[in-house]
Amino acid sequence: MIFFPQEYTLSQGASKRALIITKLSQTAAVINPCRTDENKAEVKIVIFDILQLQTENLTAEAKKIKIFTPFFSNLHIDENNSFYAFAAIYINGMNQLKAKLCIFPQHFSEAHFTMFNDWFKTIYLPPLEVKFVDVKSAGAFSLALTEDGKL
Numbered sequence: 032m033i034f035f036p037q038e039y040t041l042s043q044g045a046s047k048r049a050l051i052i053t054k055l056s057q058t059a060a061v062i063n064p065c066r067t068d069e070n071k072a073e074v075k076i077v078i079f080d081i082l083q084l085q086t087e088n089l090t091a092e093a094k095k096i097k098i099f100t101p102f103f104s105n106l107h108i109d110e111n112n113s114f115y116a117f118a119a120i121y122i123n124g125m126n127q128l129k130a131k132l133c134i135f136p137q138h139f140s141e142a143h144f145t146m147f148n149d150w151f152k153t154i155y156l157p158p159l160e161v162k163f164v165d166v167k168s169a170g171a172f173s174l175a176l177t178e179d180g181k182l
Contacts, residue, residue, distance in 0.1 A: 077133045092124030100168035106146045120173050126162040
């Protein structure tokens with residue numbers, strides 16, 4: 032589930048932030064103005080902020096999120112324990128396809144972090160010269176459409 036908070040929405044359908052919620056059932060606790068502290072404690076979220084990703088001076092267009100979708104995989108720690116690793120797949124204002132690992136606060140152990148990084152390295156991104164108009168995800172896989180109609 033993804034929300035784009037209104038105060039961070041940019042012109043022409045682009046945003047700077049997205050709120051990612053792990054379970055659809057937790058959505059009510061996020062949007063309910065009368066939620067209890069117990070409801071709040073159950074919600075697991077991560078805020079994806081494109082401006083925090085920047086390590087160099089980029090153009091204003093490169094700092095926008097045009098289209099955003101989550102991508103995830105169920106990773107197994109051992110026979111009895113598993114967790115979901117999430118990545119943000121997005122098209123920036125320059126129509127480039129990008130990806131960023133999203134780590135939820137409950138997954139900050141060294142074992143989690145190593146598994147996250149190993150999984151994230153398997154995500155294939157095309158060259159930056161390829162321009163995209165859409166990206167969709169079914170969760171465990173994503174498809175992106177280029178400007179010239181190729182998947």
